[in-house]
Amino acid sequence: MMISYIMMVIKRQCALLSLTALFLLVLSANMYFVYLIVEEKSPNVVTGKENGGSKPEQYANLVAIKKTVKPATKVKISKVVQHRNATIKAMKNIQQKVTVLPSKYFKTNLMYKKLMQELIDDLKPTADISTTLWSTAEKWVKAREIVPERSSLLGSVLRTLCSTRIVHAENARHGTQLKLLLTLQDNQKAIFKPQWYPRTEMIEGPVYAGKDRHNAEVAAFHLSILLGLRRCPLTVGRKVNLRSEIMPVATDDLFDTFYQEGNNTCLYGVCYYCSPQDPVCAHKNVMEGALIMWLPSGPSYKLKKFRHPWQRTYRVDMAARWETDEKYCARVKASSLYNPKSGPRLLDLIDTAIFDFLIDNGDRHHYEVFENSPASVVLLLDNGKSFGHPYQDHIDILAPLYQCCLMRKSTWERLLLFKGGTALSTSLGALLQHSHITPVLSPPHLQALDRRLQIVFAATEICFEQYSKERVLMNDSSS
Ligand SMILES: Nc1ncnc2c1ncn2[C@@H]1O[C@H](COP(=O)(O)OP(=O)(O)OP(=O)(O)O)[C@@H](O)[C@H]1O
Numbered sequence: 001m002m003i004s005y006i007m008m009v010i011k012r013q014c015a016l017l018s019l020t021a022l023f024l025l026v027l028s029a030n031m032y033f034v035y036l037i038v039e040e041k042s043p044n045v046v047t048g049k050e051n052g053g054s055k056p057e058q059y060a061n062l063v064a065i066k067k068t069v070k071p072a073t074k075v076k077i078s079k080v081v082q083h084r085n086a087t088i089k090a091m092k093n094i095q096q097k098v099t100v101l102p103s104k105y106f107k108t109n110l111m112y113k114k115l116m117q118e119l120i121d122d123l124k125p126t127a128d129i130s131t132t133l134w135s136t137a138e139k140w141v142k143a144r145e146i147v148p149e150r151s152s153l154l155g156s157v158l159r160t161l162c163s164t165r166i167v168h169a170e171n172a173r174h175g176t177q178l179k180l181l182l183t184l185q186d187n188q189k190a191i192f193k194p195q196w197y198p199r200t201e202m203i204e205g206p207v208y209a210g211k212d213r214h215n216a217e218v219a220a221f222h223l224s225i226l227l228g229l230r231r232c233p234l235t236v237g238r239k240v241n242l243r244s245e246i247m248p249v250a251t252d253d254l255f256d257t258f259y260q261e262g263n264n265t266c267l268y269g270v271c272y273y274c275s276p277q278d279p280v281c282a283h284k285n286v287m288e289g290a291l292i293m294w295l296p297s298g299p300s301y302k303l304k305k306f307r308h309p310w311q312r313t314y315r316v317d318m319a320a321r322w323e324t325d326e327k328y329c330a331r332v333k334a335s336s337l338y339n340p341k342s343g344p345r346l347l348d349l350i351d352t353a354i355f356d357f358l359i360d361n362g363d364r365h366h367y368e369v370f371e372n373s374p375a376s377v378v379l380l381l382d383n384g385k386s387f388g389h390p391y392q393d394h395i396d397i398l399a400p401l402y403q404c405c406l407m408r409k410s411t412w413e414r415l416l417l418f419k420g421g422t423a424l425s426t427s428l429g430a431l432l433q434h435s436h437i438t439p440v441l442s443p444p445h446l447q448a449l450d451r452r453l454q455i456v457f458a459a460t461e462i463c464f465e466q467y468s469k470e471r472v473l474m475n476d477s478s479s
């Protein structure tokens with residue numbers, strides 16, 4: 001009797017203990033997850049010093065993973081699909097919704113033409129080419145926008161960027177891809193990302209496959225203006241003569257990577273992905289590229305890099321948490337950094353997701369803000385992996401939108417301006433006509449924008465049905 005009583009007590013204690021242990025385990029797992037989000041760490045990314053040389057430690061793992069993913073890799077898709085079931089279910093719902101989108105989304109709002117005309121006017125150069133415009137552009141940079149809503153000098157700044165003499169050229173030590181850091185006359189820095197592909201190239205493979213697309217940087221900048229997301233550095237297309245404009249002012253280590261291949265001058269640069277086996281070649285001496293104006297230096301503009309909470313694993317056989325967990329947004333919001341009540345960061349990321357989905361950029365593994373500005377905007381830096389395939393839509397880029405079901409009201413209103421079916425492609429096409437490397441996008445890439453906009457409408461409609469419009473759309477004042 002006594003023994004069975006003691007056994008019963010022990011059993012109860014054990015049950016209690018294992019329950020407590022389970023509770024502690026769940027709690028610590030949750031805390032670890034919040035820690036990962038807040039501390040910008042990822043189980044898949046080795047962190048380390050920022051921008052530390054040609055092989056940044058913080059990217060070592062991510063880069064190694066990216067390198068191993070070849071477009072032709074065969075994987076057991078069914079297994080991967082199972083792992084990514086949360087986001088796949090959401091994507092299917094959205095695809096279904098597109099087919100029954102309310103008719104209001106097919107009615108054109110002619111007001112878009114007014115906006116388009118205003119922006120086209122702003123893009124026309126009105127002042128002479130002058131390096132005094134560097135300081136004009138510098139003054140535009142604020143905590144929440146780096147390009148003003150309207151400026152009659154926008155076109156003049158862009159033209160100056162396009163045509164001012166290059167006085168120094170070095171390898172940009174930032175990031176992993178080949179790019180040059182140019183200094184233009186009167187000390188304006190700019191990044192030059194070279195052309196790797198013709199406009200018609202279709203990039204097959206995962207969403208982050210291939211090399212940078214210089215024209216994508218130019219198109220993304222113009223789209224950012226059109227959508228009122230004025231957080232993308234000023235970007236132009238520029239053709240440079242490697243022999244007369246770059247080589248004479250190149251640093252020795254850059255100069256050493258230039259060589260002649262038949263009639264064409266080539267270079268391979270110094271960067272993590274750079275090698276003599278992987279050169280980029282000019283047409284004869286002329287190389288087309290994107291020239292991206294460097295943000296001002298100084299403490300107010302110091303950049304801080306964060307791991308993107310919806311970062312991909314860059315592995316086809318491994319899913320990220322956001323791909324498997326329908327309630328992932330609640331976890332993100334548990335961090336005060338992303339709680340919409342305490343700051344605009346989450347809404348910025350949702351704006352970014354919409355922007356990235358439209359341009360098909362699935363490579364925003366990190367994002368940057370101005371470290372010393374409270375409530376700094378999420379900058380749209382590095383749009384090079386966009387516009388890879390005009391016939392593919394990677395709906396999972398929209399995960400921050402469909403998992404959080406939140407959107408800034410002003411963003412929604414701007415998107416609605418382009419409803420009707422062709423307004424977005426028409427407008428962007430018109431803005432890009434002023435570019436020195438026009439046509440910037442091939443027609444299929446432009447048309448893809450209209451199709452993807454419908455998908456954004458569908459995703460948002462689902463949110464409206466689920467939570468009501470009032471709960472989904474957030475006022476700017478509350479963010
Ligand atoms: N216009 C700019 N002004 C200021 N800093 C910039 C600008 N463009 C890029 N940078 C800095 O350089 C870094 C690398 O640039 P970018 O992301 O375009 O290169 P990348 O080679 O594609 O990098 P990654 O391999 O990380 O994708 C950015 O993270 C940012 O810190």
Ligand SMILES: [Mn+2]
Pocket residue numbers: 175177363382384385
């Ligand atoms: Mn990149």
